[in-house]
Amino acid sequence: MVQRRKRLARGVAVIGAGISHFGAFKDKDSRDLFVEAFQSTLETVQKGIDPKEIEAIYVGNLSSDCFEGQAHIAPLMAEWVGLNPRPATRTEDACASSGVALREGIIAVASGLYDIVLVSGVEVMNKLTTARVTDILAAAADALYEVSVGATFPSLYAQIATAHMAKYGTTEEQLMKIAIKNHNNGALNPKAHFNASIRDIMNSRLAKAKERGQPIPSWTDQMEFLKDPSVNPIVAWPMKLFDCSPITDGAASTILVSEEIARNFTDTPIHIIGTGQASDAQALHGRKDITSLNAAKLAAEQAYEMAGVTPEDIQLAEVHDCFTIAEVLATEDLGFFKPGDGPRAAEEGRTARDGKKPVNTSGGLKAKGHPVGATGVGQVVEIWEQMSGHAGPRQVPGVNLALAHNVGASGSTVVVHIFERR
Amino acid sequence: MVQRRKRLARGVAVIGAGISHFGAFKDKDSRDLFVEAFQSTLETVQKGIDPKEIEAIYVGNLSSDCFEGQAHIAPLMAEWVGLNPRPATRTEDACASSGVALREGIIAVASGLYDIVLVSGVEVMNKLTTARVTDILAAAADALYEVSVGATFPSLYAQIATAHMAKYGTTEEQLMKIAIKNHNNGALNPKAHFNASIRDIMNSRLAKAKERGQPIPSWTDQMEFLKDPSVNPIVAWPMKLFDCSPITDGAASTILVSEEIARNFTDTPIHIIGTGQASDAQALHGRKDITSLNAAKLAAEQAYEMAGVTPEDIQLAEVHDCFTIAEVLATEDLGFFKPGDGPRAAEEGRTARDGKKPVNTSGGLKAKGHPVGATGVGQVVEIWEQMSGHAGPRQVPGVNLALAHNVGASGSTVVVHIFERR
Numbered sequence: 041m042v043q044r045r046k047r048l049a050r051g052v053a054v055i056g057a058g059i060s061h062f063g064a065f066k067d068k069d070s071r072d073l074f075v076e077a078f079q080s081t082l083e084t085v086q087k088g089i090d091p092k093e094i095e096a097i098y099v100g101n102l103s104s105d106c107f108e109g110q111a112h113i114a115p116l117m118a119e120w121v122g123l124n125p126r127p128a129t130r131t132e133d134a135c136a137s138s139g140v141a142l143r144e145g146i147i148a149v150a151s152g153l154y155d156i157v158l159v160s161g162v163e164v165m166n167k168l169t170t171a172r173v174t175d176i177l178a179a180a181a182d183a184l185y186e187v188s189v190g191a192t193f194p195s196l197y198a199q200i201a202t203a204h205m206a207k208y209g210t211t212e213e214q215l216m217k218i219a220i221k222n223h224n225n226g227a228l229n230p231k232a233h234f235n236a237s238i239r240d241i242m243n244s245r246l247a248k249a250k251e252r253g254q255p256i257p258s259w260t261d262q263m264e265f266l267k268d269p270s271v272n273p274i275v276a277w278p279m280k281l282f283d284c285s286p287i288t289d290g291a292a293s294t295i296l297v298s299e300e301i302a303r304n305f306t307d308t309p310i311h312i313i314g315t316g317q318a319s320d321a322q323a324l325h326g327r328k329d330i331t332s333l334n335a336a337k338l339a340a341e342q343a344y345e346m347a348g349v350t351p352e353d354i355q356l357a358e359v360h361d362c363f364t365i366a367e368v369l370a371t372e373d374l375g376f377f378k379p380g381d382g383p384r385a386a387e388e389g390r391t392a393r394d395g396k397k398p399v400n401t402s403g404g405l406k407a408k409g410h411p412v413g414a415t416g417v418g419q420v421v422e423i424w425e426q427m428s429g430h431a432g433p434r435q436v437p438g439v440n441l442a443l444a445h446n447v448g449a450s451g452s453t454v455v456v457h458i459f460e461r462r
Numbered sequence: 463m464v465q466r467r468k469r470l471a472r473g474v475a476v477i478g479a480g481i482s483h484f485g486a487f488k489d490k491d492s493r494d495l496f497v498e499a500f501q502s503t504l505e506t507v508q509k510g511i512d513p514k515e516i517e518a519i520y521v522g523n524l525s526s527d528c529f530e531g532q533a534h535i536a537p538l539m540a541e542w543v544g545l546n547p548r549p550a551t552r553t554e555d556a557c558a559s560s561g562v563a564l565r566e567g568i569i570a571v572a573s574g575l576y577d578i579v580l581v582s583g584v585e586v587m588n589k590l591t592t593a594r595v596t597d598i599l600a601a602a603a604d605a606l607y608e609v610s611v612g613a614t615f616p617s618l619y620a621q622i623a624t625a626h627m628a629k630y631g632t633t634e635e636q637l638m639k640i641a642i643k644n645h646n647n648g649a650l651n652p653k654a655h656f657n658a659s660i661r662d663i664m665n666s667r668l669a670k671a672k673e674r675g676q677p678i679p680s681w682t683d684q685m686e687f688l689k690d691p692s693v694n695p696i697v698a699w700p701m702k703l704f705d706c707s708p709i710t711d712g713a714a715s716t717i718l719v720s721e722e723i724a725r726n727f728t729d730t731p732i733h734i735i736g737t738g739q740a741s742d743a744q745a746l747h748g749r750k751d752i753t754s755l756n757a758a759k760l761a762a763e764q765a766y767e768m769a770g771v772t773p774e775d776i777q778l779a780e781v782h783d784c785f786t787i788a789e790v791l792a793t794e795d796l797g798f799f800k801p802g803d804g805p806r807a808a809e810e811g812r813t814a815r816d817g818k819k820p821v822n823t824s825g826g827l828k829a830k831g832h833p834v835g836a837t838g839v840g841q842v843v844e845i846w847e848q849m850s851g852h853a854g855p856r857q858v859p860g861v862n863l864a865l866a867h868n869v870g871a872s873g874s875t876v877v878v879h880i881f882e883r884r
Contacts, residue, residue: 049471049574071606096739103533105525105601109609112556112602115741115874119748125760127739128875129562130554134534140551144566151573152471153737179527180534184493187531315575317518317549319537326541338547452537453550 048150051299053309056084057424062233062290062409064166070104070113071120074162077291078121085295086306095154096127098145100138100161101413106176107165117162134180135362137161139416139446139455143315145296155301160293161414173287180449182323194284196450198276199324201365204331208380212278215364216266218386219282222361222400225393226407228433233288233409238262283364288409292417294424310427314458316342322452333451336373340456347458349441351375356426356439358419360447361404370445371399393436401426401434416446427461470572473721475731478506479846484655484712484831486588492526492535493542496584499713500543507717508728517576518549520567522560522583523835528598529587539584556602557784559583561838561868561877565737567718577723582715583836595709602871604745616706618872620698621746623787626753630802634700637786638688640808641704644783644822647815648829650855655710655831660684705786710831714839716846732849736880738764744874755873758795762878769880771863773797778848778861780841782869783826792867793821815858823848823856838868849883
């Protein structure tokens with residue numbers, strides 16, 4: 041087998057990144073949200089950019105054909121932001137669709153073919169019922185062996201969670217603390233689907249009960265609130281409602297350029313110094329171990345090696361918390377914590393915004409939201425805002441090295457990127 | 463606007479290419495056909511290759527989620543050919559999905575990230591009814607402005623055809639001659655969906671009528687046969703049944719390597735010396751002219767410029783004849799013939815296998831078949847076979863420069879590649 045140190049032919053940098061509002065929008069389709077994200081992206085380019093300079097566009101999207109009856113979305117998104125006749129390509133690797141678009145954009149700039157590329161993601165799901173969305177998403181698992189026997193993603197991640205519990209003693213309370221942490225971050229993110237902490241939600245429910253003259257629930261703290269099955273019902277044990285990311289509509293985009301021209305656009309380009317991608321068996325039963333995602337470990341290894349950094353060096357990470365247990369696996373697979381130590385690390389606040397290793401300062405998929413095809417680039421937007429000092433009340437000071445971790449399905453695709461401010 | 467001569471950081475070559483049988487297979491899904499294409503591809507690598515040397519896989523596919531209830535097909539196809547944990551990425555640009563996968567594969571090798579890449583395409587549609595397939599395919603047009611008022615691809619290409627007729631006097635008979643030519647080629651392609659000439663089909667119908675004691679139709683030649691509406695009914699005037707490519711299941715793959723290692727695998731690598739891709743308005747009404755595809759002209763321009771060749775230099779071309787009129791536009795947009803001269807060129811046999819400019823020697827989408835996501839790489843397979851001297855009875859002698867032209871939808875994506883044997 042060919043084994044060589046992976047190198048890109050030339051360096052690539054981010055010069056701007058923006059997202060649409062994330063949420064459930066009955067009256068907006070991909071076109072609307074894509075335009076919103078694109079305009080927001082242009083505004084972040086410090087020295088300005090003429091959109092006509094953009095030479096190609098990559099669009100990550102999971103299933104606009106099933107969700108909106110619109111396939112072939114890449115040239116259409118290009119059309120709506122005035123980028124025809126530029127080459128426009130959609131990538132799809134389930135919920136890693138735009139993480140993979142990012143990788144293709146990086147590769148394309150590195151190849152010498154383009155100097156300036158728009159990388160984006162978009163998904164609109166809320167036109168359909170939750171049941172129908174769940175089915176369409178389930179198709180990203182193994183249709184032959186998993187979906188045919190009733191598997192959906194909550195149930196697949198529930199299996200991962202119970203395996204982690206059995207092996208390491210992980211508790212439901214520890215997972216709840218991840219949801220609380222991510223909601224605390226989302227509360228500070230004006231574009232988040234849930235721009236509210238668990239405490240905010242609890243207080244709002246208490247106030248509403250009072251207002252309506254209904255019996256006042258006895259919750260005194262947010263953990264107690266989350267333990268109330270009327271608030272936080274089981275979806276697929278041990279995954280409860282607040283362990284699951286929401287069905288979100290949204291779009292995100294970022295502009296990549298070759299390193300040598302980056303300072304024409306901004307004084308603070310963010311360099312992409314590592315990229316890794318790996319695949320795995322589609323069905324859980326095809327894997328040796330489900331308390332960890334092998335593809336995540338391999339993708340991280342590739343990215344760390346290319347970047348020449350270690351997990352200890354990473355100062356901030358956006359990871360794929362489609363379910364709370366997925367954040368646990370991410371922080372272990374990325375080498376932030378030893379296998380089985382993820383839950384305790386979260387419990388002790390080590391992944392909080394003011395912790396040693398801030399994870400999902402955006403609110404993560406849990407609170408910021410999970411418009412599946414937009415999630416990978418959405419992570420880049422948070423990293424861009426943090427590294428360029430525009431994260432407002434979420435700002436973590438002095439982030440020079442950050443990481444994005446984007447998972448497709450139950451881990452058959454994982455893509456990892458490492459970003460550096462120099 | 464940045465305008466510079468596009469160059470790839472390093473050269474890329476094809477070392478093998480193969481397809482599955484193309485056809486309507488009620489009992490096969492993407493997995494089966496993909497494995498068949500992959501095995502056939504490995505067999506074409508003259509000096510052999512260990513699949514473990516393949517470093518990444520690109521899969522073109524239009525809509526396995528809608529057609530087969532299976533999204534996230536890239537890592538799954540990787541799994542079925544033993545390529546996990548290699549990075550596996552799906553590209554989608556409607557019927558140009560695998561032409562675009564090819565381009566991404568080229569870019570990836572050029573970038574320095576990989577030396578050896580599998581590029582592939584797959585589509586299985588025949589599990590569904592023709593009506594349902596037509597609807598799913600229609601989603602690649604503009605859902606908001608075209609599909610919502612009943613447009614399907616036969617009707618969109620019918621508009622293109624009537625515009626061409628109005629402007630240039632193109633006739634239904636001229637279009638029929640393209641179908642006859644492509645069926646003549648398909649009759650010599652053992653993997654074609656329709657491995658039969660129009661004459662074969664006519665003779666078979668005559669024989670059957672005789673055998674059954676039914677009245678013997680009066681057809682004496684194939685053109686007369688095609689003019690019989692009971693044989694060749696109107697789908698969307700002027701597009702009749704035999705103007706339309708069939709609903710085909712199939713897969714195709716090819717292995718790309720960096721130029722410097724190509725001769726480790728074969729004595730006759732085929733170098734990819736030009737690549738071009740462009741987008742256009744999704745809906746026909748958004749274009750200045752529909753007697754030509756602007757994206758095709760632009761993609762061809764890019765590819766010719768990169769390759770440093772002219773249309774006159776091309777000795778053989780596989781073009782996207784999803785409808786007979788599409789082949790007319792292709793041969794004009796690629797600069798083989800002047801605008802409006804395509805129909806006469808076909809009529810005069812200039813695009814026949816023994817003509818000056820052989821087009822679709824494989825049988826084209828019309829006769830070889832059109833498994834939409836596999837079509838772009840399927841074209842590469844024919845070019846590989848022709849250039850490496852393995853095209854059997856279809857062999858065109860001495861092809862040193864060939865071109866592939868792959869269209870998404872009604873032309874909102876077009877990708878063009880140029881191949882050279884040195």
